[in-house]
Amino acid sequence: MQTSGEFTVAVDRDRAFAFIGDPFRIANCIPGCENLRETEPGKYAATLSNKVGPISVKFDVAVELTKIEPPEAIDATVSGNAPGLGGRLTATAQLRLEALDAASTRVTYAVDMGLSGRLGGIGQPVFRAKSDELSKKFGANVRAAIEADATVTP
């Protein structure tokens, strides 16, 4: 399943990249992402948890930054298991930054995600619906965080 989005932030591209290229700051913008830690250079571990109606899921994931090209591109892969639930998540994410002018940047992002095991069967439609919602929230969070950052450090 794929989800994507884009938003424009009122800062220049270098400044936007300084935020987006920092895994710890971007992780704060991912709904349900907690306990991010660097396991080796360019590799991270985290937990992703979410709740949809009666269903709660928690994934232990490994994140690897597969491409970092300042100030315009970041790619990452995410893979992990939901302990006890019997489901596996694999995803690739791409973020692109495009300078619109000296003070605004367009950020586009796309995530291609797969769920297998029990979550991939009956859970597929509900997680697909939820991933669209989370994707929108992520975009809004990043935008708000970058702009809040820009106002405190002019």
Next chain:
Amino acid sequence: MSWELLEPATFDEALALLDPDDSGVRPIAGGTALSLLLQSRIFRPTRLVSLRKLDGDLRGVHVEPDGSLRIGAMTTLTELERSPVLAVSEPVLARALHSLSNVRVRNMATIGGHLAHGDPHMDLPPILVTLGARVRVRSPRGERWIDMADLITGYYETSLAGDELIAELHVPVQPAGSRAAYAKFTALSADDWPAVGVAAWLRRDGDAIAEARVVVGGATVRPTRMTNAEAALTGTRDGAGFADAAAAAAADVDPIADVRGSRSYKREMVRVHVERALRRASAAEDR
């Protein structure tokens, strides 16, 4: 993980057993939807509060003095389907029930569970939104009414608090000159959940449409009113604005892609079935 199944004898006991702070505590009525989640083990309860022993007062279709309908939450879908009162007052609901899942599910599933589960593939919520229906819910704090338009907030998500239960569904008397229809499209088997379900409601004044309500379900995370489609109908001569309304709904709808079809496919099916539902409503009998 172990869990308990409790069977309280009264509504108040049932309310006391719910726990808004524990998402593993869940009421269970007919169990047709929840058992699928249990079997797949993607829902792991700590406690299920069965409502089946409190069906006395919560069962049946009652006609109120003003002609509106009061339907107890534990009324099964089969009882609703066969209710002579419902067939006369709200034939749109009775017809939709004939093709809602299959007879084995309808024998077990209750109207309260159908509404509280919050699954976007349920057939009745879009129709009930067009009819202006509402539910009476109770909690240890008292009771309140929720409009059907506000009940379902997302996929499996509702505006019910964790310690609230639906007690009854109330369907008001429809105004003179109004007519309603539901168009269901299944992409898999005939008794599948709808890939797209469209409820249409029209109130005519002479040969013009004075008021229109169009609600899409199945394709979206929650029953969604198509306000631009409704605006495209209001004031038009019956039939003249149907294609425009269908195009507006297709443009506005935000479908979920799943095994029943891609986003673009469902968008097109919304266009087709909004027009179909409007034509059926237009051809239905006036009140």
